[in-house]
Amino acid sequence: MAIESNTLESKTKTIPTKNKGIKAFLKKCKDQQALLWMTVPFIIWVFIFKYLPVWGWTMAFQDFKPALGFSDQEWVGFKHFAFLFTDDRFLGVLRNTLAQSLINLVLGFLTAITLAVLINELSNMKFKRVVQTISYLPHFLSWVVAAALVSSVLSIDGIINDILMGLGLIDDEILWLGIGEYFWGILGAAETWKNVGWNAIIYLAAISMIDQEQYEAAKIDGASRIQRIFYITIPGMKSVIIVLLIMNIGYILEAGFEPQYLLGNGQNVEYSENIDVFVIKYGISMFNFSLATAAGMFKTVISFIFLIAANSFSKKMGQGGLY
């Protein structure tokens, strides 16, 4: 394949590109028709799975009833958006979503980068592999199982209370999941435990791309280990970190659904309920598909704004963006 694209490239370069206009374009198309044909399945795929469903957004402006045809639906304008934004709880729900997301983002980045750097510094290969395997294993647990583990660890006779009591740090067992204020922290810790190893993989890949000669040169110049980390490893990962950051900021309203749903209860609902849980309760469970769609649209629009903002900010800072 590599040879193929090279020859094509060299061919196109020989064409005088000054001659612009339809003709040149068609000529180019003809020359590259094999490439064009190869993209067709993917364009069809993108269209079917990413653009056709947008048609379903019309549901947000109807009182959608599944049995009726499109023309028989009742149009209600912005009713569902109005319900969403005027509900007393929505602000709280939005706050929870953003807070949970930010905590996940910051914790996720810091821990994954730290872990990747630490693993990279290990010289014993066997130990390195064991650490890496153990740290990414929880990623493959389903949240249903993971949430059961978390809630049993945090229960009144769970291990956390046992340890804290044993150390004399607390006088009484604490019902961790029963205190709303602790929920964000518990969620952040649980997410980190589950995903840190997995997230570190991509940074490890980035580190392995760094030219080894830089390290050697630094060593000769007398740079300490810490200095090598801060002046070579981390700057070497910068571009990957920025790309991931921009992409993740786009998902700022996707704080996740399963852990909040599974660990949430009446006592911590004021901190656990995020947009997705709210949509399940008032949308899907009540068969109010229109409301669920409206909430989904809201999320998409906000995500879009965040993505563009982060991208242009990054460009302004001279770091280059996603596009």
Add this chain to the structure above:
Amino acid sequence: MNERNGWLLLLLALLLFALVACSGDSEEASKDDTDSDNTETGEDSGEVFTYHFFDASGPGEDINTAETTLGKMFEEETGVNFDIEHIVGDVNQKIGTMIASGEYPTLLNAEQSTDAVIDAGGFIPLNDLIDEYAPNLKEMYAPYLEMMKRDDGNIYVISSGAAHGYKKPANLNQGAWWIKRDVLKELGYPEPKTLDQYFDIIEEYTTANPQIDGADTIGFTALTHDWRFFALSNQPMHLAGYPNDGGALIDMGTQEAEVYNDKDITKRWLQKLNEVNDKGLFDQESFTQNYDEYLAKITSGRVVGFFDYRWQAGQALNTLQEDDDPYNDYMGFPVVFDEDVKDQYLDPTGFTASPGIGITVGTPEEDQIRIIKFLDHMAKEESQKLITWGIEGETYEVDEDGRYYRTEEQIEETSKTEFRDSFGFSTLEWGWPRMNGEYADGNAVEPPKQEEVASMMYDEGDQEFLDAYEIDTFTGLFSEPDERPWYPAYDAPIETGSEAQLYEQQLDDLMKRKFPEIIFADPGEFDQQWGAYAEEFSGLPKEAYEKVITDFVQNKAKLMESSKE
């Protein structure tokens, strides 16, 4: 075009063909599937038709009805059997997916989502089918046919349990305030009548026995997980002397519905729980434990008392019953607020129109007819006796007066889960067309309600407690239910997207959020917490809900009245 491009195009074409072929394959395969479903073992006369039945009423083993003794008998008579698939996970989500995709099983029990399926046009009307092909079914449900009709005059689902006469159950299946038998024995068999007495017993025992088998004693626990929250929030209704009518109290005279969540009975009950919590008797994990953890806790024997419906705590209580220790079982009491309140824990005779089984849209007419004929066959009295009593000489006997009874061996045999599964009791006894009460010959429909059977079902351990409380059966302490023709009011269909539906969801959220705060509050702050809750409650559209329930109750009572004449 040069040679290389040609190869690429060929590759691409192959890829596309593969894609098309894949999707085509699956479509054909699924078509084949349904075809073979209907024409399996295609002999002329003995043709057997298999249909897909999705049962959302609860988890269970997925089997074909013909794999059971009873199901095989029915298959021989009607040539129809069903592949049963039980629900796994959340009912609303599963049924919601069916509605959204428009793909239904042939026969469906949608449990609490029945209204939604009807609103979405998922069920076909059964009126004409019943009229033409199902005389037995029509006769069995005759008193209730009008009630089965929806606003549009159509019958969409057939529910289980058409009452013909009332039989007081020997064993409790409904709500009760349970106390561990060990506790009762140690305290000299006290009989709690009021809420205060009930918690006095718990307090006395817990103070004297801070640990049971090495684990901390839990005075009183509560089931609050997910949709089962009503096991907690229904309590004030029962304490005030009402049966389980759901979210509203129905006035016996005016037949008006009134929600009780902001009334004095709720406040009084919460205040008691708050006080109980202050004494350290209320399980701190009541609001964080899930259903499984709750059942495990009861089975562990650490819990002194709890309120629940027998069918809901059944898994735990059955486990305790089946072991050798009669003292780790629980005994249920009809606790009320004050001694002059008449308890109403036993269900009155009632008819529940929903949930039930319905044939879904898109089923070919000849299949509809076969299914309704199968259901009609089940509605024959001889079939009904098969699914409740079994086969004469094998699972029951008849004495010279025509009374049915079971020998001790038969009682033991028919209570074994493996036998119930293989015979078909587990699969066919409930959920299908079924009558309740008494057969025309005076025998009880359900064997445990027949005195001859009930009196033999108790072992020595049971007898000790029956004697101590001077009762014949465990429902002996409970009052007979008053006549409530509308019962149960929670059967009222709540329209999707209506204010009443919104009220239910918002109330549920509010209670789940506020009740823990109120119960766990310092007793000095109780009034303030209650005030905050009542304030928020006043913002909910309760009138819309009350109106829906009142209309339903009055309409159903009227229909009941007219069907009697």
